[in-house]
Amino acid sequence: MQVRVNPDGSFRTPRLIPQGRSNYFEYCIVALCAVLFGVVSCYYDMQYVMFCVSTMILSMVVVEIIQRLVMLVEEYFSLQSRYDNSYKKLFLCVFSSTIPTVLFVTGALIITSFTWNKQTKEAWFFNLLTMIIYVTTEYLQLKTAPIYNSIQISNPKTMDVGAGMAIGFFHGYLRILLPNNPQNDRGLKHVMEIYEAKERIKFARRALYILVPLSLHCPFRLTDMSDIMEESSSLAAIEEDRAGVKNRNYKNSVYKIKCQRPDGKEGRIYVAAEYASPLKTFKESVESDGKFALHYQQHKTDILWKFYTTIVQLVKEDPLTDGLCEFIYYADFDKRGARVDIGKVLLKRLHADIAADKKKQEEQ
Template identity: 30%
Template sequence: MSSFQVVEEYSNNTVVYPKGLPNDRGSRSVSCGVLIVVVLVAIAGWQTICYSILCVFAPNSNLTVRLSASEIILCSPLQLLLFCFFGLVTTQLLLIRFSLLWEERHHIHGRYGGSKIRLFRNVWNMNMKTMSAFIIGVVYTIIYCMQYGNPVLLIQDVGPHSTFFIFIAAYVICNLIKVEESKLQNSIMLERMNGMDYGSGMAYNFFYGYLDIVLPNRGGSEKGMIEKIEDYIDQQGLNDSSFPVKKLFIIIPSSAYTPSKLSDIADGWMEPAGSLESHILNRAGVQQRVYKNSVYRIKNPNTNDEPVYVAAEGATPLKSLHDAISRSGENQVFYREHLQELMSLFYKTLRKIIKADRDCRDLCEIVYYIDLDEHGNRCVNIAELLLYRIEQLKNIQRL
């Protein structure tokens, strides 16, 4: 196993994430929710059976304190509305979020940095309206139960048909105050947007605005990635073993930060070695726009191995994302809170697009890794990581 916390992709198309990066959510929350529903239905059924038996064998028993006609017409529906609303709020805050917690606890390292406090804070995060409604509901329920007894018996006074409409009204109120709103729901929402999220948008922009231009050979005058690397080898007087992987390496650090030169995060192992042949194109009103890829020379100072050359660069949209979370802006807090989610969606979408494109799938290698330790300090020598990935690819080629 590698000492790097990097996403590993194997020849059978299997992708393995390190525990510090967000993995796909499973169906544990659904299973837990179904179990809760079964238990509640079973409890309700048991109470119905007990109530029916009591009505048969004790028809004259005083099951509830009857209210006056005015109370039934006015007070009971309002009180029942409050209890239905409180019940829905409680269901969302406790039962549904407990189901979500059952899933999220399996992602405590990848999504919450191993912090249980951060996990619980995200699961039970709520807006001020919901918090106020929940507190008021608890206080009112306690007072009512102490004075009148079981609030469920209000259904007998109002009637089942009226109760149905009251329940709908309570549901509408829950939606108006956005009971389900939380940091966790925002994260889940991003996953369910099917490519409409910011992370996926960056991936599509990066691929069709850049990679799809510089990687393939479309048969025109412009060369593809392999041809440009071969030309570079000839111009520099190198041999194929000096440039062992003829692909463009895309660096995706979990912090979204990539310096202007990769050699700045290579601890002296790497230095710039020029660029591949430029790709010039008229695009979107810009005449003679220049696209180029950087080449780096990597030399492990601890060995006598010959230097290795590699075409590598960061994903430019992530630089914009890092700027967005580093400076003041309207969505700065949201992007910072969901940075890992956006990074994960960017990687997954970009990988999917590249794998689906026949002309590009073998010309690009994505390196998605954790670049900071728990204290926020850089913990990876990018040159060493690139050498590790190059060695992996060479082993695959030998098979």
């Protein structure tokens, strides 16, 4: 019922949770182009076909360059406000491209130069037709169906609402809360050690567990979504002067989960856990009648997936936060619509993480 991160960084998703989209569509387009190229080559001279294809590609590049030149002129009037009077920033913003695109265009130029003797009026007609079709396609905006937005959101290289929420959550909360600094009683592990000594308990793991429910439902207490969890006192607050607010408090809740001990008696497992707070605001935006509400409703699961994958990556790639925070992206309602006990979800994940920690120690 919950997403798991594989050792290679990929994700295993249960059926109830929509997974990230693949590049099958792009592969199919490439395969179709290859088949069409092969079929046409059977009826025309190979060099002539290569000349037509390469010049068609260059025709689209010419149209794109003209479009970017127009944008360059428009952006020039915002040189100071947007680009700090830097012509370099302006130029890179307008004319930057990906390495595969540059290689593709370079290949087309090389092929055209070697097959230039194959030019005909028919070939130039195809080029003109290609330019007209390209411009028409851009003007008609054919790729405006919601599925194209979903594909764009799923792309790990693009910036969107989900990635923005994750970046803000990381730098505005986790990056403040997690790193250890014992000199001023800062850092999650240090605060948890103080809590253990004061309460005479032991945490199952010295890490913060953050819940990412598929429904976005984030009640005030985790105990509202569990029959086996109990509230405990909170961890000591961490104070930070931030954005004009003096002594802003950052603190985490502690819960006890009922479980069966090896001797058969009932015991308690202590865990620091909470919901991902940006999801509360996102849910309110989804359910509102405000601007972009329809967009959020259509792409709720895509945005949530982007938030989860981005925040996991950010925490793992930062040595000051890696290993101090675990995220549980789970389906909080089963196929029948019944509520899933979050205490059981946490318990299952804790046992899996403890076993993984032991295995890692044995390997070392």
